[in-house]
Amino acid sequence: MAKLQQTFVCQSCGAVYNRWRGRCEACNGWNTIVEETPGGGVQAGPAATRPSRARGRVFPLEGLTGEAKQAPRIPSGIAELDRVTGGGFVRGSVILLGGDPGIGKSTLLMQASAAMAGTGQRVAYISGEEAVGQVRLRAERLGLADRPVELAAETNVEDIVETLSQGRPPALAIIDSIQTMWTETVDSAPGTVTQVRSSAQSLIRFAKTTGTAVILVGHVTKDGQIAGPRVVEHMVDAVASFEGDQGHHFRILRAVKNRFGPTDEIGVFEMTDGGLAEVPNPSALFLAGRDHQAAGTAVFAGMEGTRPLLVEIQALVAPSALGMPRRAVVGWDPNRLSMVLAVLEAHGGIRLSGHDVYLNVAGGLRISEPAADLAVAAALVSSLSGAALPAETVYFGEIGLSGAIRPVAQASARLKEAQKLGFAKALMPQGRETADRALATESLRHIADMVAGIAANGPKRGGRGRNHNPRYEEAD
Structure with missing residues (x-):
C-alpha cells in the first residue's frame, strides 16, 4: 500500500505545504498551518459523488433574446440593500457578506428575508450558529414573527442542499455562517480552509443549477478581512461588507465586489430598537450636531457611487513637543494626508513640520476619493489659524503636487445636494460643467488662493484667537 502524502494548509490564506512550518511564507502568519487529509478539497467533492463524466450542453450566443440578456433580479424589499446589489438579487447569484461580530448582519438578513417572504417568495434561513428558537426570538423582537420564512438549524451541506431541493426552489437562501458548514466529501474539521472552500463550492453549484440567490455570511479577522481562504471571494459573485462602529x-x-452591479454604492442604515432602519438622507445624519463656530471643521461634498454625500471633516493642529510630530487619521488615507501637508507647506506657506496633526471624518464614515483634498486642507488651515470657516460653505476638489486644484467628476450632483441641505456657497475647482447652479460658487486655481481667503478672515496680528499660532502669522 502506497504511503499517503501529508498535506499542510494555512488556515489564513490557504497556502499548501508538504511539511509543517511555524510561519506561513504567503501571509506571514504564525501557527496557522495544520495538517489536512490528502485528497480533500475542491477536486475531491464533485469527483466523489459523480459516477461518470457526462457531456455538457453548448448554447449559441446569437440565440439569446433581449429578455435573457439582462439577468432577472428579485427585489429584496429594502431600498438601501437593493442600491448596493444593483437593483436586487440576481437569480442564481451568490453573495458573501462579512462584518464585525454584533454589527447587525443577522438582523439585516432577517429583515430582508421577511420582506421577500411577504411578497410570496420562498425564502429559507439556515443558521449554523443558533437554534431555530433563537432565530425565532430575534424575529419576534423585530416584529417579523408572522412572515412565512423557512427556518432551519443545520451545518451539513448535503442535508441543506437536499432539503432546499424539495418542492419549489427558494428565491433566497441565507447561510449563517459559512465557517460553520461542513461537507461529507472532506475529512477535516468545520472551519478549516478545505471545509470552507468545499462547502462554498457545493452551495454555489446549487445556486447556479436552481436559480436560487444564496447569501453566505462570513466571519472577519482582527484586520477586518473576511476569514477563510481568499479563493472563496473569487468564487462568489459579490462580496459585501457591513461596516459600523459600536459607538455610532x-x-x-x-459592495467590495459585484459582478452584476456597481462596487462604489453604499447603503446607510440606522440601528434602532426595532432593528435596522433605512436612512434615505445620510447627509443630514452625518451633519447632525455640527458646531458651526468651531475652527478646524469643513463640510465636504463627496460622492459614493451615484449618491452625493455631505460629511464633516474635523482637523486639529497643535504644537508638538516631540522630535517627530504625530499624524493621526480616522476615516481617510494617511498617505493622502501626508501629501496634503507637504503641498500646504511647499506651496501654501504654512509651516506644519512642528505640529501634531489629527484628522477625523465625523460620524465614523470612511472616504477615499481624492476630491476630499480641498476640504481637508481647509480644515487644517482653519485649525492652525483659529479662523472658523463659513458654516454655509462646502468644499470639494483634488489638490495636485504643484498646488493646483484639479476638477473632479459629478460636480453638479454635489452642488444639488448642498443646496438641498441649505448651503449657500461652494468652493470648488474650475471645471467645464456649465449647468445652472442654484448656489454661489467660487472657483479656485491654486491652494494659495484658499489659504489667503482663510487668512483674511482669521485673527488679526497681535490678536489672541482661540487657536492663535504665531507660526501662522510668520507665513502670512
Whole structure:
C-alpha cells in the first residue's frame, strides 16, 4: 500500500505545504498551518459523488433574446440593500457578506428575508450558529414573527442542499455562517480552509443549477478581512461588507465586489430598537450636531457611487513637543494626508513640520476619493489659524503636487445636494460643467488662493484667537 502524502494548509490564506512550518511564507502568519487529509478539497467533492463524466450542453450566443440578456433580479424589499446589489438579487447569484461580530448582519438578513417572504417568495434561513428558537426570538423582537420564512438549524451541506431541493426552489437562501458548514466529501474539521472552500463550492453549484440567490455570511479577522481562504471571494459573485462602529448608531453596507452591479454604492442604515432602519438622507445624519463656530471643521461634498454625500471633516493642529510630530487619521488615507501637508507647506506657506496633526471624518464614515483634498486642507488651515470657516460653505476638489486644484467628476450632483441641505456657497475647482447652479460658487486655481481667503478672515496680528499660532502669522 502506497504511503499517503501529508498535506499542510494555512488556515489564513490557504497556502499548501508538504511539511509543517511555524510561519506561513504567503501571509506571514504564525501557527496557522495544520495538517489536512490528502485528497480533500475542491477536486475531491464533485469527483466523489459523480459516477461518470457526462457531456455538457453548448448554447449559441446569437440565440439569446433581449429578455435573457439582462439577468432577472428579485427585489429584496429594502431600498438601501437593493442600491448596493444593483437593483436586487440576481437569480442564481451568490453573495458573501462579512462584518464585525454584533454589527447587525443577522438582523439585516432577517429583515430582508421577511420582506421577500411577504411578497410570496420562498425564502429559507439556515443558521449554523443558533437554534431555530433563537432565530425565532430575534424575529419576534423585530416584529417579523408572522412572515412565512423557512427556518432551519443545520451545518451539513448535503442535508441543506437536499432539503432546499424539495418542492419549489427558494428565491433566497441565507447561510449563517459559512465557517460553520461542513461537507461529507472532506475529512477535516468545520472551519478549516478545505471545509470552507468545499462547502462554498457545493452551495454555489446549487445556486447556479436552481436559480436560487444564496447569501453566505462570513466571519472577519482582527484586520477586518473576511476569514477563510481568499479563493472563496473569487468564487462568489459579490462580496459585501457591513461596516459600523459600536459607538455610532448607523451602519454602512458597502459592495467590495459585484459582478452584476456597481462596487462604489453604499447603503446607510440606522440601528434602532426595532432593528435596522433605512436612512434615505445620510447627509443630514452625518451633519447632525455640527458646531458651526468651531475652527478646524469643513463640510465636504463627496460622492459614493451615484449618491452625493455631505460629511464633516474635523482637523486639529497643535504644537508638538516631540522630535517627530504625530499624524493621526480616522476615516481617510494617511498617505493622502501626508501629501496634503507637504503641498500646504511647499506651496501654501504654512509651516506644519512642528505640529501634531489629527484628522477625523465625523460620524465614523470612511472616504477615499481624492476630491476630499480641498476640504481637508481647509480644515487644517482653519485649525492652525483659529479662523472658523463659513458654516454655509462646502468644499470639494483634488489638490495636485504643484498646488493646483484639479476638477473632479459629478460636480453638479454635489452642488444639488448642498443646496438641498441649505448651503449657500461652494468652493470648488474650475471645471467645464456649465449647468445652472442654484448656489454661489467660487472657483479656485491654486491652494494659495484658499489659504489667503482663510487668512483674511482669521485673527488679526497681535490678536489672541482661540487657536492663535504665531507660526501662522510668520507665513502670512
